[in-house]
Amino acid sequence: MLDLQKICLQVCELSLSVGEFIRKESQTFTQSQTEYKGLNDLVSFVDKSAEEQIVKKLKSILPESGFITEEKTETIIKEDYNWIIDPLDGTTNFIHGIPTYSVSIALQFRGKLVLGVVYEVVRDECFYSYENASAFLNKKVIKISSATSLNQSLIATGFPYYQFEKMDNYLEILKELMQKTHGLRRIGSAAVDLAYTACGRFDGYFEYNLNSWDVAGGAFILQQVGGIITDFSGSSNYIDSREIICGNPKVYQELKSVIDKYW
Secondary structure (H helix, E strand, O other): OOOOHHHHHHHHHHHHHHHHHOOOOHHHOOOHHOEEOOOOOOOOOOHHHHHHHHHHHHHHHOOEEEEEEEEOEEEEEEEEOEEEEEEEEHHHHHHOOOOOEEEEEEEOOOEEEEEEEEEOOOOOOEEEEEEEOEEEEEOOEOOOOOOOOOOHEEEEEOOOOHHHHHHHHHHHHHHHHHHHEEEEOOOHHHHHHHHHHHHHOOEEEEEEEEHHHHHHHHHHHHOOOOOOOOOOOOOHHHHHOEEEEEEOHHHHHHHHHHHHHHH
């Protein structure tokens, strides 16, 4: 049996180290160093170098593991343990000098998440948990929001930057939520949105056009504090379906009912 507590703390240390690298690079980074992977899909040498550092260290922590990585510096899927890595979630924020971006690392065992770490670089906040444990922010236990309805809630979301054919449906959802909540926020890092929902800063979160590396780390942490997480259809396949709705149990139900009306 793996010592998941020990591994989790090692991953936290790694995330802080990589976060320090990202923080230093942000001081001299210019938009001329940006590359494009696709329409509005930005990447930089910082993403790639951060991922290489993460993969190298994780290989020493758990040599038998595979990797699912955003920048494809290492992609090999194993039967048992696989790391899911976003080295810089919020690349567009980073490139434009907007101070919210994170390192997100999760571990799966035979398809089940067993560990998650999200390190928000600028605020120096490390969220983490592992199987059969509480969830933590900088060593302090965190709890999910106690809001009982949408009208008590602050909701996070993201805006699509491609696949715009569902834009009208999405805007209808936003219109209704604007009228039924304390407000909507678009932070720019799905991992941070999920971590903030886990610690009660947000009461719910939804988004589409996501990848497994965007959500795996934060979703596991949210799950550990009792959050409800599904895709838009209500399935538990949110890691691969590219859609996510989550929140505390009461807010989740209301949030999903609004999305069901238009999606």
